[in-house]
Amino acid sequence: MTDVTITVLPAAPLHALEIWSNPTAVAARFKKAAGFALPAIGRSDGNDALRLIRYEPTVWLVEGDVSALPGLLADDGALTAIGGSVVRVQLSGKGWRTLLMEGGVFDAESPNFASGCSAATIIDHVNVRLHVVDDDICHAYVPLSYSEAMIHFWKTAALSLTL
Amino acid sequence: MMQFTCPHCGPRDQAEFIYERTVDAVVSLDAAPEDAMKSLFTRNNPRGVDEEIWRHTYGCRAWMVIARNRVTNEISATRAVGPEALP
Amino acid sequence: MSQYSAFGLLRGALNGQKHWQPAWRDPEPKSHYDIIIIGGGGHGLATAYYLAKVHGLKNIAVLEKGWIGGGNTGRNTTIVRSNYRLKPLHDLFEFGLKMWEHLSDELNYNVMFSPRGAMFLGHSDADMTKLAERGDAMRCDGIDADLMTRDEVQKLEPLLDMSRDARFPIEGGLIQRRGGTARHDAVAWGYARGADSLGVDIIQKCEVTGFVRDGDAVVGVETTRGRINAGRVGICVAGHSGHVAGLAGLKLPVESQTLQAMVTEGVKPMINSVIMSQSLHCYISQSDKGGIVFGGDPDNWPSYAQRGNPMVMERAVAQGLALVPALSRLRMVRTWSGVTDMSFDGAPIIGETPVKNLFLNGGWCYGGFKATPASGWTYAHTLATGKPHALNAPFALDRFERGATIDETGSGPMPNSR
Amino acid sequence: MINFSFDGKTYQAEKGDTLAAALLRNGIGLVGRSFKYHRPRGIMTAGVEEPNALVTIGDGGRTEPNTRATDVFVYEGLVAKSQNRWPNLSFDIGSVFGLAAPVLSAGFYYKTFFGSAKRWMIYEYFIRKAAGLGNAPTKTDPDHFSQRAAFCDVLVVGAGPAGLSAALEAAEAGKRAILVEQDNILCASLIRDGQDRDGAWVESTQARIRAAGGRILTRTTASGYWEHDLVTLTQRIAEPGQIPLHGVAQRLWHVRAGQVILATGSIERPMAFAHNDRPGVMLSQAVRTYVRRFGVVPGKRVVIATNNDDAYKTAYALKAAGAEVVAILDARPAPAGADSGLPVYNNAVPLSTNGARHCLKSVTARINGLTQSWNADLIAVSGGFTPVVHLHMQAGGTLDWNDAAQAFVPAASRQNVTTIGGAANPDPVFNVVPVSKPKKSFIDFQNDVTLSDVDLAWAEGYRSVEHLKRYTTLGMATDQGKLSNMAALGRLAEKQGVAIPEAGLTTFRPPYTPVTMGLLAGAGAKDAGAHVRRLALYDVHAAKNPIWQPLGYWFRPRAYPAGNETLAQAAMREAKAVRSNVGMTDVSTLAKFEVSGPDAAAFLEIICATTVGKLAVGRGRYTFMLREDGFVFDDGTVWRLDENRYLLTSSTGGADRMATHISYVRQYLCPHLRVSAVNVQEHYAGIAVAGPQAKAALAALIGEEPPRHMSTVPAMISGVPVIVLAASYSGERAFEIYVEASHAGPVWAACEAEVTKQGGALYGLEAMEFLRIEKGHLVVGGEVDGRMTPHDLALDKMLNKAGGYVGASGLSRPALSEAGRRQLVGLEAIEGNIPEGAMLITGEGASPQGHVSAAAFRILDGGSIALGQLTDGFARHGEELIATSPTRGQMARVRVVAPHFYDTAGERYRD
Incomplete structure (x- = not known):
């Protein structure tokens, strides 16, 4: 009896957008072009073409169409493709927060970790990046080489979630 | 396990962090060879508070300096280090 | 000192064991000693013993801030071996191993040295080649080292997981049959009793709080029990080397880290030798009372707290179970931590310091217990003659600035990457 | 009724019985044998402090040795066996050690067994055989163990009345609250103390806590208090030996708490008198627990020995259950005002017991200087109460001395922990100084440590409390000194002529009660957390x-x-x-980094020790990297993909180390550079x-x-x-x-x-x-x-003349350019195949001057070749050496040559 479902999402383009100088100027250019501000750490935002998730002080994870971004960055930052290095895993159902406590150290059960939030942590010795899509769905970006081990760990833990 | 207050992510378990070295062990790139080797090969190593460089490796991947008492593990200050970043 | 023997015990059976005298006196500190050793652990007490026994010096004091044997001597996993790859290290540790073989008789105190074999497991062809290289380096310098096949390993330790699909499959091992374990407390108490009987003053509850200088030379120490003058002062405080040397204005190539160890409840014999691994950093042996003694990686951040933490301990236990699954249902009954003085090449420091009359013995990382006799003997030679012996000359304090480091693992100056 | 077996015989237990209660219910007094003298041992307590009733439970890989019968709840088909006895429990050869007790005083083994180390190993063989209690399983554990994190504002340890109320208050104040109890019911002490009428309060409080979102975990022990209010909890999901649901036997919790409230109560103390270790000697509160909670009367004719009021409740409970209380030995002079027709004697302390066939027959006491004896099959003892301060002390706390209770109580702490209830203020007691013969007065029942052992340690100079503990092995058994530490401190204080607080204090080391190793390993038991990384x-x-x-x-x-x-x-x-x-x-698996930005080249010339800036777009070059001490630690290639975009590769083995090094240099040493270095491995x-x-x-x-x-x-x-x-x-x-x-x-x-x-x-x-x-x-x-510099590896000509790279100043150290360094060489076999890892010696018996780092064969032409390191190797080409591997019995004669055996001019690269 488990109330969490673990599914691997299909591979999709993913980029790391890094700003190394004039962050406020770049932020202004971005907001004007994209219609939403660069999200704060631990937050995500987007429009129908683009979704940005922030885990680091100077880097944003970007899903979707990045064609406009190099122009916006000019000499203040760079875009690097990193999609191949992660597998996106969807954890859905009421129990995803409890599941993330298994072998973890991050407070995924906290009410502050709500829809739109993001957090990177370590679970069962693997560096995992989490993104809360809504109350019943959380996406986990797992390093490709560890994904098979991580998914196996989650599936085993899901069996005894409610004990 | 200790708990560090990451300047970017807030309180997090020490398992997400990796210790690099103490601030007195930093070898700056422009140091004269003798000073560089002095920094690399001698430590205050106090039985009390020292400034340590940690990285939130499994979190926001940022670097920080933590002032920590090595006997009581009391943390008195944490400051971010790295490129200028948006809040 | 009353001679220890089986006959003595039988005589004691008749008088309720009343005739035994104290193993060491509890003297008040004198105002001057020829040599003061700071630190009443195994190394400090051994140094005092050999100063008196080998060099015939009588006016010696060992100053201990707490109670003797209370630091790392009482907190290690009791392993004794000399199977190091680099020559300066295996020569020094081998000199010590030869002393271990007669130490109980030398001290008339049974230190229970048990040469049951110290074995490194290899988990791949690459591991086995690395072990063969280490064994060849030892054999060429006259030290015993033998490769073991899978079957020989299984015969020695039947509870090892020999299955082919284990995460760390066992391909074979390298064993030093003359290595093994010893009773750590007995080493401190044996040396203390020996030194005391030769006239050494062992002064407990006496912490050094500063150095007395005459110009740039050290001529004595300030302590919690008053000033004591000395011709020469030898620091020998392991994890507290940084702090004590700091009192003399010295900054050392040493950082103090916590090393955790643990023991299970006592069970009937199940582990016969000392099990270590070339890929996994854990070591397993069974004490004479039946407890499985366990150690693993040091905590790779600085600490004087003598407190463990769950993450590193849980990983050490996981590594042990990956090798010996049958340990799963035993229970850990006690865990403790030592403060190890991690040197910046992994090798000890035994010799002079830039300060006149002040000497240092430290930097033992997590391998100090096995070196106790050799450390005491060479430090005694250095303190008595003012010059290092050939065995400890390579371990000079100034080797780092000269670039003559002795790096067994080749992992460089950062102790947390060792 | 529930069926279980003990030493092969089947018995019945009631629902909710502990194994100890069930054994007593079936009249079984003898349960085990002590560690050193193999003396007969029975059930002494009703809790985790039990030193004697240790059994092996379960079978196959699920076998748990040294399990306390008081800490396991009986389930259908439970299999228990006694330990540390041969051939059987009632007739144990090992008890002959008891006869040799006068010789086998504390620390006897330090004074004998001399001769060679080999001879010691012969003695040791027999000592190890006699030592140890149960047998470890030999099969692999079929179950697995879960580890889970939890965060809360308030963690309450101990669900007695005080703890339950504290948890309710926190939960209903809207705080995230967790209540932890090692028993399988809450407020067991209320039942023990005859306040059954409060059962309704317990039920409703429990329901209100859950309704407010609070979590209650029973069969869960707070075993360790670590740093910054992190507490580890060990939760029994299945009882020892029981086949668990979904294969999860236990769960280890790592709880980060805002505040910790310890409501851990106290542990009753035994008394020291001659033969106080016999089956039939029990603690008073334990007797009351068996009578009230389990409805089991452990004795028909009972003597009670006490120095406080609490034991009188045991007398009333026994009388109500039909047992006869033949005497109450109250150490206190003034009458305690008992009026219910109980035979109370004041100024009375127990002197000794005697018995036959492993059970109690009579008790002798000293009353106002005179001795008097009673036939009895049970003596219930209460020497006072020791507050459970273990977690407070693990948290780095300090203690005060409560003179009225003759006990240490928690004082200040540097972490957010407070103590309430019995642990904070134990009952007052009258200090009883043992008067009986020290020889047979036991203070550590499992390790057979007597008062005379403490006296011997004192006489031999082992006078600090830590020396005393290690010399006598007092408090180092599976009960971790819960019943023995205070008795030992009392005796030591007497010897030192000081009050107990000045006698010193042992350190409180985790865990509070022993923790299953498999639980600590968790999911890592199979691969030690070293997950296999899979190729794409x-x-x-x-x-x-x-x-x-x-x-x-x-x-x-x-x-x-x-x-x-x-x-x-x-x-x-x-x-x-x-x-x-x-x-x-x-x-x-090669490490790979995409380095872009206007300062990308400048950044790469800090990481790499070779020049990068001069590379044209579309070109690449071999490079290597130094540690700050000047030694080479990695190598690879660097490619200019675009004007401001480079790809750097380095070794698989050093990938994580290189990622940290690059991040440290970029973010800590050069935060102002306009560069992005992304790990694209x-x-x-x-x-x-x-x-x-x-x-x-x-x-x-x-x-x-x-x-x-x-x-x-x-x-x-x-x-x-x-x-x-x-x-x-x-x-x-x-x-x-x-x-x-x-x-x-x-x-x-x-x-x-x-x-x-x-x-x-x-x-x-x-x-x-x-x-x-x-x-x-x-x-x-x-x-x-x-351990090799660029020069040692013949790479120094590629060093960036402009310097500025990491490691440049390290190279300036004198010894790095002195003679006698190991240098890279090639080796060609003259005779035999070169073993990889072999030592290079000039002749038989010479100390090695180098070693073979890699051995192979010429691929097309055949012939054994190798790379290696040799002292002053550059100058020794043409010299003949021996490559020897004594451990493998292999040897080859070799010639030192240049370390290149194929296409040295590089023609194969040209089209």
Whole structure:
């Protein structure tokens, strides 16, 4: 009896957008072009073409169409493709927060970790990046080489979630 | 396990962090060879508070300096280090 | 000192064991000693013993801030071996191993040295080649080292997981049959009793709080029990080397880290030798009372707290179970931590310091217990003659600035990457 | 009723019984044998402090030795066996040690067993056989253990009345609250103390806590208090030996608490009198628990010995249950005002007991200087109460001395922990100084430590409390001194002539009660947390059933044996294919970093010790990196993909270390540089195609002229964008194709089709070793062992003259350029095959002057060759040495040569 479902999402383009100088100027250019501000750490935002998730002080994870971004960055930052290095895993159902406590150290059960939030942590010795899509769905970006081990760990833990 | 207050992510378990070295062990790139080797090969190593460089490796991947008492593990200050970043 | 023997015990059976005298006196500190050793652990007490026994010096004091044997001597996993790859290290540790073989008789105190074999497991062809290289380096310098096949390993330790699909499959091992374990407390108490009987003053509850200088030379120490003058002062405080040397204005190539160890409840014999691994950093042996003694990686951040933490301990236990699954249902009954003085090449420091009359013995990382006799003997030679012996000359304090480091693992100056 | 067996006989237990209660219910008094003298032991307590009733429970890999009968709840089919006795419990040969007790005083083993270490090992063989209690299982554990984190504002330890109220208050104040109880019911003490009427309060409080979102965990022990209010909890999901639901036997919680409230109560103290270790001697509150909670009366004729009021409740409970209280020995002078017709004697302390066939027959006491005896089958003892301060002390707390209670109570702490209830203010008691013969007065019942052992340790100079503990092994048994520490401190204080608080205090070491090793390992029991890292192209390789080789946490194909080829045969065939035709291999695990920005070149010239800035777009170069002490720690290649975009590769083994190093230099040392250094190790899968036909194969794959040696171009293979680097590790003309990992399948398939068409082969790590050794390329972890400078490796000519790279100042140290350093050499066998790892000696018995770091064979011409390190090796070409491996009984005569055996001029790279 488990109330969490673990599914691997299909591979999709993913980029790391890094700003190394004039962050406020770049932020202004971005907001004007994209219609939403660069999200704060631990937050995500987007429009129908683009979704940005922030885990680091100077880097944003970007899903979707990045064609406009190099122009916006000019000499203040760079875009690097990193999609191949992660597998996106969807954890859905009421129990995803409890599941993330298994072998973890991050407070995924906290009410502050709500829809739109993001957090990177370590679970069962693997560096995992989490993104809360809504109350019943959380996406986990797992390093490709560890994904098979991580998914196996989650599936085993899901069996005894409610004990 | 200790708990560090990451300047970017807030309180997090020490398992997400990796210790690099103490601030007195930093070898700056422009140091004269003798000073560089002095920094690399001698430590205050106090039985009390020292400034340590940690990285939130499994979190926001940022670097920080933590002032920590090595006997009581009391943390008195944490400051971010790295490129200028948006809040 | 009353001679220890089986006959003595039988005589004691008749008088309720009343005739035994104290193993060491509890003297008040004198105002001057020829040599003061700071630190009443195994190394400090051994140094005092050999100063008196080998060099015939009588006016010696060992100053201990707490109670003797209370630091790392009482907190290690009791392993004794000399199977190091680099020559300066295996020569020094081998000199010590030869002393271990007669130490109980030398001290008339049974230190229970048990040469049951110290074995490194290899988990791949690459591991086995690395072990063969280490064994060849030892054999060429006259030290015993033998490769073991899978079957020989299984015969020695039947509870090892020999299955082919284990995460760390066992391909074979390298064993030093003359290595093994010893009773750590007995080493401190044996040396203390020996030194005391030769006239050494062992002064407990006496912490050094500063150095007395005459110009740039050290001529004595300030302590919690008053000033004591000395011709020469030898620091020998392991994890507290940084702090004590700091009192003399010295900054050392040493950082103090916590090393955790643990023991299970006592069970009937199940582990016969000392099990270590070339890929996994854990070591397993069974004490004479039946407890499985366990150690693993040091905590790779600085600490004087003598407190463990769950993450590193849980990983050490996981590594042990990956090798010996049958340990799963035993229970850990006690865990403790030592403060190890991690040197910046992994090798000890035994010799002079830039300060006149002040000497240092430290930097033992997590391998100090096995070196106790050799450390005491060479430090005694250095303190008595003012010059290092050939065995400890390579371990000079100034080797780092000269670039003559002795790096067994080749992992460089950062102790947390060792 | 529930069926269980003890030593092969089947009995019945009531629902909710502990094994101890069930054994007493069935009249079983003798349960075990003590550690040293194998004296008969019964059930003394009703809790985790039990020193005697240790049994082995369960079977196969689920067997749990040394389990306290008081800490396991009976389930259908429970199998328990007594321990540490041969042939059986009632007749144990081991008890002969008891006869030798006068000789076997504390620390006797330090005073004898001299002679050689070999002789000690003979004595030791027998000592080890007699030592240890239960037997460890030999089979693998069939169950697994869960580990889970939790966060809360308030963690309450102990669900007695005080703890339950504190948890309710926190939960209903809207705080995240967790209440932990090691028993399987809450407020067991209320039942014990006859306040059953409060059962309704317990039920409603429990319901209100849960309704407010609070969590209640029973059968869960707070075993360790660590740093910054992190507390570890061990939760029994299945009882010892029980087959668990979903295979999870226990769960380890790591709880980060805002505040911790310890409501852990206290542990009743025994009294020291002669033969106080016999079955039939029990603690007073334990007797009351068995009577009130389990309805089991452990004795018919009972003597009670006490120094406080609490034990009178036990007298009333026993009387109500039909037992006869024959005497109450109250150590206190003034009458306690008992009026219920109980036979109370004041100024009365127990002197000794005697018994037959392992059970109590009579008790002798001293009353106002006179002795008096009673026939009795049970003595219930209460020597006062020791507050449970373990967690407070583990948290770095201090203690105060409560003189009225003769006990240490929690004082200040540097963590957010407070103590409430019985643990904070224990009952007042009258201090009883033991008067009986110290010889047979036990204070540590499991390790057989008596008062006379404490006296002996004192006489021999072991006077600090830690020396006393280690010399007598007091408090080092499975009950961790819970019943013995205070008695020992009392005796030590007496010897020192000081009050107990001045006698010193032992350190409180985790865990509070012993913790199952499998639980600490958790999911890591199988792989120690070292998860196998899978290649992007794992399935493609697995289908070919290669021989796999571990490299760090990766597994990579070592060779692809065809038919019944051995590893060596397959590897040589593969290497020959690369030398004579074309071969392909998976190089995905190399570390890779994409470095972009205006300051990318400047940044790379800090990380790498060679020049980078002069590289034209589309060109690449070999490079190496130094640690700050000047030694080489990694090497690789750097490629300029675009004006401000470079690709840096380095070794698989050093990948994580390099990622940290690059981040430290970029973020800590050069925060102002305009550069982005992104780890793309797993973003790109890598396929190497090498050999004389490689260029033709590449042309067919990318449909254009392949890049010349050390050049790079973007290209397409099977419609997939790739980066082609013309790099060679094998010494042949070769190309490395980098493709986004998720699209690697089709690109590998296209390459494999092309290579097969040319009659080429797949090759693995073993062939790669043969190729690179023959060419003289270095390997991190082999020739680059962290102890070699650039000059030692003949790389110093490539050093960036402008300096400014990490390690430059390290190189200035004098010893790094003195004679006598180990230097890189080649070795050619004159006679025999060179063993890898062998020592290089000038003659028999000489101390080694170097070693063989990598050995192989000339691939096309045959002949044993190797790379190695040799003292002053550059100057010793032509010299003959012996490469010896005593551990493998192998030896070869070798000649020192240059470390390059193939195409030294590099013609194979030119088209």
